[in-house]
Amino acid sequence: MAWPYVADDTSDPLLAADAEVWQPFTDAVRELVDACVQSDVDADDVRAAQADVEAALARLGKARLSTTLGQSGTVGSRRRAWGNPVIGVRNPIAPPLHVDSDPAGRAWSDFHLGPAYEGPPGLVHGGVVSLIIDQVLGHAVGAGRQPAMTGTLTIRYERGTPLGDLRVEAWVERREGVKIHAGAHVLGPDGPTAVAEAVFIVPRRFRDQLSDGIGAADQGSTQG
């Protein structure tokens, strides 16, 4: 089927050069977020840092994209995921995760969550756990190159997920027509902390284009 995004004709070297500029900047902003929740300096330093940040904002605000990275056809599909809140090269709220996947419909990532993601004391916010599970499930489903969206996501929080080093794994369990059933879990130092079941749906608008059935290797991926 035809994938609905405009092909990105930016050359690989140009794309890499752009990523080389934005990635270190984004990493610095992520450290700024961490400092925002963890720094213990006095009020004068906070006010001085605020002025520094406002100066940076004035500089960055000189030009602005006219659409989001995800929507932009001119920016192109290869930069589409740069704004993603879990994996985005240009999104400092992304931990970020590097997600691996295989065509059999498995996806996994080892990642780290610091204090900016805290919910209960010392533990990851449940919504953040859900965010990460949803994303990595998307990669597992997308590894089969299917245009599918999360229809239902059920999470059982077995125990608190400690801040720190974690792993997430997701897998496609079975396909029933337009429905793709998948599972996932987050692993902490003492085993699974959250276990998920999900149903992904090939949206109606893509079904007419599915001439060769669900799961064929030449279909588009939901992944950025």
Ligand SMILES: CCCCCCCC/C=C\CCCCCCCC(=O)SCCNC(=O)CCNC(=O)[C@H](O)C(C)(C)COP(=O)(O)OP(=O)(O)OC[C@H]1O[C@@H](n2cnc3c(N)ncnc32)[C@H](O)[C@@H]1OP(=O)(O)O
């Ligand atoms: C293909 C598009 C790709 C988009 C572009 C992606 C770019 C990606 C970029 C970067 C990487 C992203 C990485 C992934 C991120 C994680 C994934 C997300 O977070 S996705 C966002 C959250 N999800 C939504 O916003 C869905 C909102 N809901 C809908 O759009 C619709 O309700 C939808 C598509 C889920 C279903 O709508 P219908 O009209 O296509 O479905 P009907 O024809 O009524 O039903 C078909 C079958 O599915 C079942 N069904 C329908 N809705 C269901 C649901 N919500 N849960 C379970 N089953 C459902 C029905 O019972 C029916 O089953 P029976 O054939 O009768 O057996």
